[in-house]
Amino acid sequence: MRVWFTKNGKVRFISHRDVARAFERAFRIEALPLSFTQGFSPRPKVSFGLALSVGHESDAEYLDIEFAETVPVAPLAAAITRALPEGIDVVEVVALADRAAALQEAVTAVEWEIELIIDDGAADASPTVVHDRVAALLDAPALVLERVRKGRTGTEDIRPVIRRITTLGPTERGTLIAVELATRPTSVRPAELIAALGTEFREGRVRRTRQWIERGGVRYEPIASDPRSVLEARAS
Amino acid sequence: MTSLWPRIEPLLAGVEKPARYIGMERGSRVPHHGPGSVSWLLVYPDTYEIGLPNQGLQILYEILNERDDAAAERAYAPWLDLAAALREHAVPLFSVDTHRAAADFDIVAFNLSAELVYTNLLECLDLAGIPIRGSVRAAVDPIVVAGGHCTFNPEPMADFVDAFVIGDGEEPVGEMTEVVGTWKRAGRPGGRTAVLRELASVAGVYVPSMYDVAFDGPALRAITPRFADVPAVVDKRTVADLADWPYPREQLVPLIEVVHDRLNVELFRGCTRGCRFCQAGMITRPVRERPAEQVRSMVAQGLARTGYDEVALTSLSSADFSGIDGLVGDLVSDQIGCGNVGVSLPSLRVDAFTVGIASEIQKVRRTGLTFAPEGGSWRLRQVINKLITEEDLYAAVEGAYSQGWRRMKLYFLVGLPTEMDEDTLGIAELARNVVKIGKQYTKQASCTVSVGGFVPKAHTPFQWFGQNGTDELHRKITMLRDDLRKTAAQVRWHDPKATFAEGIASRGDRRIGAVIERVWRAGGTFQEWSEHFQLARWTDAMAAEGLDPDWYVTRHRSEDEVLPWDHIAAGLHRDFLWQDWQSSLAAHGLPDCRWTPCYDCGVCTDYALEHVVASTVAPAGGSQGTGQDLSHGGAVPVLLGPTRVAS
The missing domain is CATH 3.30.70.3190 (Alpha-Beta Plaits)
Structure with a gap:
């Protein structure tokens, strides 16, 4: 799944790492079935896009998460937002194609x-x-x-x-x-x-x-409400 | 009463960790400050990262905000960079919840957990625009309150604090709210003096301006109430049953990393192990356990609400909680339904039982385990009443190394009463033996010896003892380091100079207030941060006040000396403490009264309290103070099974 979120207001003073921790706690608060990495200290499979500096705001932040089981997409944005600090709002969540490129590279x-x-x-x-x-x-x-x-x-x-x-x-x-x-x-x-x-x-x-x-002369946002763009995102 | 945020916000771009000042934690409140309600600003006078997790402050924050007649917000000491920016731009100290000016609150209440934060209290008041000395405050200035363990000797801070709360704060904060609310709604009749006099009648509240302090030369002659309705002795407050206070219900979840960044659930308050150096154990008696069922539900609800994946079960000696093994077992096997969570137990005893619990908790990544024998020889451990035999320690350590732990951390105090060089070198001997045991199991076995200088505290049997000076502590630490050179044991130590400054404040009298003010004026804030500490600031201030540091720090006190905290009572009879001091000098241990007959320290009898413990027998394998002697055939009833590896 790809999550599109914002970071505005006072919360802009927390770091990229703090945002990651806030999301991990939000997923647990909402009891979402995250996938975990294997090994001695299992970590949830969450990957963040480009870092945003402390103090900067954003209308366009993204992260990718993997769930261990199928989760209905529609209620996710509201549920995660509820568990996040004020100013970090999830705008939209979409399912990704299995082989979508990692945000950082894409x-x-x-x-x-x-x-x-x-x-x-x-x-x-x-x-x-x-x-x-x-x-x-x-x-x-x-x-x-x-x-x-x-x-x-x-x-x-x-x-x-x-x-x-x-x-x-x-x-x-x-x-x-x-x-x-x-x-x-x-x-x-x-x-x-x-x-x-x-x-x-x-x-x-x-x-x-x-x-x-x-990519290939086509330009799209990591998440777009336009279904064609989503399809293109999946195709990548 | 408006938010200062628009003036604070531009300053945050230029400071380290600006998120310290934004609030917005899950669990935080935006309270309504009604005209009739009493507003409290709860301040932890250290950095946000250290202050936020403080459970005492969080408990009072909730209790006060649940009241219709009160509103509570929080503040923390701004770091040096923001403090400078606030002064430069004339912005006062503010709450993190609604960014309201500190001076707009009715009560500004500080948590004092350590002496070296004292100067930060002055800094916070000054940044708030509140006069630092109580004597010059006006009726409109907030009432300055302090609570926490340090208030059991309130005298060094008596010039700056209007009212001290001695003991558990849950009940007195409500009673104080009523006093201040009534006074405020009536139009503040009689001004500041009237409300302070009224507060002096609240049980557990000490108002220093209501007492005269008389000296005979350097010696304290008496501290006596100035009015008939002011108590001659202020007794501590004690919550009789923790079950009535299931707080915090909504622990704050900080947005940035802080110390103890996890859910904290208090197992019990009080400890009767009777370690003679330990002020916390003496002043928080008796033992009051939280019902195990309540612990389970607080853990379950707390984890679900906060999203934390780790819980600490806190107390002064967590392995002593009745049924701790069952509780831990339920937590790690997810019997309470919170999924995979980490469990940590701070303050564990030194014995094999502890290792059994630790192996239950830490199924993977067994790296380091910490024990605190405190003294280097059995004789010295009898002096301090930390009755751990060498066999206890070696059994614990062997259990740990054999189950995969590789690094032991051992805590010791130096500068204890009757301590001789052979006791200090005993630390090295223990460390060498610990490494030797470890090497049988792993080549990587190592041991860290952490050494702190002992500071005698009020209301303990060691309150009469003359602390070791800096040279003596340095000599002992150097001797220990030399003896452990070229071994797998590493020595870490606290700066004896900071130990000395702590000693000035720890048993200081009212004259030390002027010293603290001088240290603060000389720029001495954040004194517990080694990079900001200079002993010269303290000794210069003592000299300027004509006070002899050694008189306060290294001098032994006599039985009949009037102590600066004699008018504050923790319930411990003075003759009990003196007797325990004499037993200490004779190296006699004293058993834990939870499981042995009462020896009448005075707390339960005077305050009509009882231990609240679910089990009337000593915990399995616990030899410390329980009279069991593992070295002579005593069995360790906890099975130390083969190493379990992560599935």
């Missing part, structure tokens, strides 16, 4: 809404300023960052994975932008993108709005 692009703010009164995070910075960044042929990977410092061009940045408009404290980032060949964190747009910008509200799986 997801190829992610969309974000990122609020840019400033805490220095002299700087400016208004939509006009942000718009110019965005244009400059997108015009650049390359955007080389120094990054530490496996303990070694190296450089990486993150420009190819930045697919789209749109200035949405002002917020109370700054400007909201919409961003689409590919997850391969490298992934970019919202904080890195913010720094690339301007070192005076700080991270305000950050929300993951969508995740995409792209």
Whole structure:
């Protein structure tokens, strides 16, 4: 089964691992017949998608679970939500094809809404300023960052994975932008993108709005209400 | 009275573990603060991870919220990063439930479980905008209350706490709510002094401002009530029957990992093993067992409601619970219908019976097992009344290694009364023998020796004993480490400097309040966290107050000395404690009164209480304090079968 859930509000301050534990407890509270791994310390067969940083919200989180016996799908979303902390809501649960690709590998692009703010009164995070910075960044042929990977410092061009940045408009404290980032060949964190747009910008509200799986020219969300998309998901 | 959340939220982006401050745990409440109701803020003055699991706080949280005339919320000490941010942005300490300012509560009540958190209480009050000293608080300021084991010597915190609750809090919190509610609804007549005077009449409540403290030079002369209606001695409160208090019914399930992150069900309160160093065992008498049926239903309902897959059966000595083997058997074989759950039993005795239960629980992954012989020689264990023979320990250890456990952890105290170097080296001898036994079964056999410095506590037979100084503790620990070098036994130890600071507060009098304030003002919060502890802060503060640390810490007290807690009663007669201290010095043990005739410590007789135990005979195989001597042919009636491996 694939579970689509959100993480909004105060609960955004818990970690990815905490979310996993909350789900495991919710499954037990609702007495769902989970499948367990074999071995000395059996773990429930639950696999999570891309991690979400502490403090970031999301409308599009996913996890896959395996049950030991057939479970009716329809009441699941409400039942699991009831046992979860406020702010983590299960939107939908669908049955997966047996050979569906693991979420971590399958997801190829992610969309974000990122609020840019400033805490220095002299700087400016208004939509006009942000718009110019965005244009400059997108015009650049390359955007080389120094990054530490496996303990070694190296450089990486993150420009190819930045697919789209749109200035949405002002917020109370700054400007909201919409961003689409590919997850391969490298992934970019919202904080890195913010720094690339301007070192005076700080991270305000950050929300993951969508995740995409792209294969063979077809693009779909890990769960979609459109039955055709679900079929495609199964076929993958 | 509005939520501070909009002002707190922006600060959380810059702090470690922001989820410490969001509340929202399963089981948490959003109470309604009606105009006539009394609002309590229950504060654990340490980090959220340490404070959240505290069962005492959770029990009171539920009991108060069940009342129509009360509302209770929780707070924990903000970590240094958030404390700095709160000060910088002028945001006060807040509750995690509705993010209400601490100063908006009628009562701010602290749990004091350890002396080294004392400075955190001052920090919390200061962050709340509440004057730290009770004497300068105004009528509108909250009433500052403290409960927990440390309040059995309340004097060091008397300047900061308006009212202490001595003993079990279940009943007094209701009575205090009524006093404060009546006063509040009548328009606070007589101000703060009037309500405090009224609270002083509630049984088990000590209001330090209602007492005069007189000194003769360094010595305490007397602590006497200032008014006729204020009791000369404050007796502890005791819940007579735990069956009446099946709490917590809805244990909080934290969203982040905390210590003891599992369902906790209290098996019994009180312990009459009579270990002379153990304050908890002395001040919580008599033994009150929860009915086994209630334990079963609390476990079943608790697991179903929380989603936990592990339950701890808590008490001061869990293997002493009548019928513990049947209970554990039912849990692990799923007779109570909760599916596969882990069971843990903290505080176990050292004997083969314990290993039998442990093997029932830990069918797989048998890695480490912990025992606490506390003293390195039989003579010293008679002094401290922890009557474990070497044969008990070796039988337990052999049982464990033979059934697949590989690592033994042994807890000891150093700096005990009458302790000589041969006692300290006895620890090394035990550890070497434990490893030797283990090597017969596995090459990986190892043993960790964990050593803590002994701090004498109020209301114990050792309250008259002069604690070892830091140099002496260092010498003993070094001697032990040297003796165990190049063996499979590892030594871990607590910092003797922290032990010394704990000693200042543990038996301190009212003058120590000024010392605690100085330590706090010098930045000394989170003192039980070694990276934030500096003994110099404490000794500097003592010097500035003209007090001699050794007078408080390392000095032996005489029988006729007035002790700072003589006006607080745990029910133990002073002459019983003195007699037990003399027996200790003569290395005489004292049996457990649950299963032997009463020796009149004073608790049951004075308070008209009785042991509530389902079994009137000592548990099988339990030799500690039961008079059984396994070394002379006593049989261990628990079958230690062959190792069971996971199916």
